[in-house]
Amino acid sequence: MNIAKYRNIGIIAHIDAGKTTLTERILFYTGLSHKIGEVHEGAATMDWMEQEQERGITITSAATTCFWKLDDHDYRINIIDTPGHVDFTIEVERSLRVLDGAIGVFCAVGGVEPQSETVWRQANKYKVPRIAFVNKMDRPGANFYNVLKSIKEKLKIKAIPIQIPYYKNDEFIGIIDLIKEKLILWNNENYGSEYTYHNIPETELNTFLTYKNNMLESLAETSEELMEEFLETLTLSETKINNAIRTCTIKNEILVVLCGTAFKNKGVQLLLDAIIKYLPSPEDIINEKGFTLDKVTNLEAESFIALAFKITSDPFVGTLTYIRVYTGCLNIGDVIYNSTKEQKERISRLLLMHANTREEVKSIKPGDIVAVVGLKDTSTGDTLCALNKKVVLEKILFPESVISIAIEPYTKTDQEKMILGLRKLANEDPSLKISTDPESSQTIISGMGELHLEIIVDRLKREYGVSTKTGAPRVKYRETITKSIEHEGKYIKQSGGRGQYGHVVLKVEPMNPGDGFIFENKIVGGSIPKEFIPAVKKGILEKIQHGVLAGYPMVDIKVILLNGSFHEVDSSEMAFKNAASRAFKEATIKAHLILLEPIMLINVTTPNDYLGEIIGDLNKKRGIIQDVMDIISGKDIKAKVPLSEMFGYSTIIRSISQGRASYSMELDSYSPVPEVNLNTILEKKNMKTDETA
Incomplete structure (x- = not known):
């Protein structure tokens, strides 16, 4: 299939907006599934984890591929259904990094909710083109126009409805298509698989004309050519409307808004049409850090470049690495290069995923999202490329963990099994951190929230057979300073034989929030030989990591190495490391630690x-x-x-x-x-x- 016929999309929303239900209807109407799986029955195809089925929420992003026909052309849609709960925001982050477009789903009652704004900011960061679907139009209290207002005000985007809802006796039964100028009604007896076009009822003509005109005016404003035509004719052709919407959507200049009810099987087929008409193909991507796609005429002929965006463990095939292919082709048995880790990797198997089921393929090409078996050194965010095209793509940014708990197995014999399980889970989930408390030697796990860690503990029991007990949640504090201080530190030891001598003069300075740690060497004249400078930095970093005030990591501090002295015989890396550690600790105490x-x-x-x-x-x-x-x-x-x-x-x-x-x-x-x-x-x-x- 031609790459222009590919659509790589995600479904993003606040929790309970109906993302997974919408995905289930898409799978049904595209023929990928022959029975509709309902979230509330624990039968959704895309929510395949036991915890997802029990809780009725999406925890991990699930990928699938389906096909849709529009104007006698077949299109391939790769879909990633993402979680709506903020504790699993890493799943949204890494999915948006590799997608070409997204559907923002909004509840017709709740409108733009808190997590809607969070995922919208994430999509803005990666400049992902979007269309909006106002779902649950059948619910009591549903108000399409209030949601439209909420989108404009809260998301600060030019939202243009191309459909409006149609109610009869206060029941949502259809959609008025502003472009085709028709009322569309669905057949309730066959899960809405069939729908028919009708003339717009006279009672709805005023509302239709108002929103049709608003749509035309908004699109005319996007180009001089359209504005001239609109001013002359007061209308635009269907082709020009669709072309303008596509161009402006891909540029993130507008957001077209559709409506329906996935649960009651209305509006989903028109949304599939909109995915094809308005969201970009892989060819439409302009710039990907490391190479420029708009200069490439044949993506398949280019050298292989892909990004690993997700790692999972499969009990039958081992580690699965999900990748998005940008250019070039890949075959089973090929040797590729991990340019992030500077390691060669061999491809054992290539799998097309449908939630948690697999279909083996022999080769992949640009635009494909697949799982790879056989990669030993690849992590989330790594760039994979051909041996002759060593590039590094922009990495995925992971949020900081904010909460931690102590965890230990009920039986000491399970300690090793618990650590192994945690390491595998951390490999899958970069927002999960594992550490050891230096005072109590307890294992500490850190994550994005209480629910996140609760799920980790549950997975340890279900997937690795380790029952654990946990401590109360702990906050991940940070330490910093508020004043600039200059201080010296010496480490001198004489106890027979060769002694130890290290002497440093440091200056510590507070920095702005988020600046992290900076080490600057201002030694001139060789008062400390070059070979000892890394040891000085190492001594400081060890204190930075374990803190001075209360044992928490230190942030937003600049350390300047100003001066020092050495001994021809007694100086060593260890002596300078200890001297720097001592100087840094004493300096930060004087610099008002908080x-x-x-x-x-x-x-x-x-x-x-x-x-x-x-x-x-x-x-x-x-x-x-x-x-x-x-x-x-x-x-x-x-x-x-x-x-x-x-x-x-x-x-x-x-x-x-x-x-x-x-x-x-x-x-x-x-x-x-x-x-x-x-x-x-x-x-x-x-x-x-x-x-x-």
């Missing part, structure tokens, strides 16, 4: 009745209310709250609102811990403030 805590951006959606009590509770948690907005279902509260105050909030908000309010949170920033809370944190770490004063 503890930083993660501040979460909280979104609470609640009926009006519980607004006061929820705000009062957030205030008690040291929360700062940012905004309270009117939404269809009540109020949307935005607040910034320290993560340490949010443990167990699911239970609290359920109790306050009788189960009617919901919330989501994501990391916003790090902020200094107030003095009143600092002592409590240090005491839990078995430390005292006066030790660092």
